[in-house]
Amino acid sequence: MLNTLTLMLLYQLGGELLVRLLGLPVPGPVVGMTLLFLTLLARGHVSHETREHVGSFLQHMSLFFVPAGVGVMVHLQRVAEEWLPITLALVISTFAGMAVTAWVIKAMLPKGADHAPGEQA
């Protein structure tokens, strides 16, 4: 577990460094993810142990959003005043975006590709 966490932190550090050195418009962790991905692609395999650790770490990823989410308190007045446009915008745009994305993939894949897992040949 400690190995995996250190690895993630080092790649994030690498990402942050690159962002600052090159003035990239993307956050450090995203660059770190790309760097780690390229490394894995070059190495060709991931140890079973690392995959397991990453799996259990990602399982709780939603927890990491909680502190920023509590920030809704600070904006409660604005959210209360503009609740109608905010609610409509959030709900409709989220599901419209989801539907458009899935439909485009479905339309472009060969027929019969839309199977549930387990049904594939």
Added chain:
Amino acid sequence: MKPMPPAELWTQLTASPLLGLSVTLLAYLAGVWLFKRSGQKPLCNPVLIAIVLLSLLLWATGTPYQRYFDGAQFIHFLLGPATVALAVPLHAYWRRLRQMALPLVVALFAGSATAAFSAMGLAWLFGASPETIFSLGPKSVTTPIAMGVAEQIGGIPSLTAVLVILTGILGAMGFPAFFRLLRIRNHAMQGFAVGLTAHGLGTARAFMVSEEMGAFSALGMGLNGVLTAVLLPLLLSLLIR
């Protein structure tokens, strides 16, 4: 040690990260427990429950958000390494991802534009203030990117963070039923669409369904993050001028 009056004790405790960290974990665990107890009812979303519980606690004790965040930021920080870790499932499904490269790229542009511009358009149509409209633009992408974009286009970064998380909760809560309604069963399609619109929170929920859905979700989230960071400020400056 001399016994301390309760009011002073509270002030001292809230000044250390220990309290903010413990209550965040407790609230989240309570949320997870309720989610499981309810048979994974979408309304019992663990993040939603945790946020409501913690907001009530801060409000009831009169603790300012900033003081809470001073402690809870250590949990917030883990978003960074978690984003990096997404490279592992991406790598595991790389061959399948590559087979679908063209549909995924076209869907990325279509879905990303739909999510961003329908949000801003609807908010404008229903009379939201300009700051709110611009804060809504990047709400489908992961928190750090969205906050940066909001700042560039004239939104309020901390408001964007809140809208991002509300979007993520909404997407994570709603996608299983929504895709049943649309009759889309393929985990790759579902995952990519969920990550693209509901970033990390959608991705976390997608991993609960299958690793494949999680991997495609991670890809959708990462690609939309980069696309939004690069294109949204550019497009808006062209449109508004």
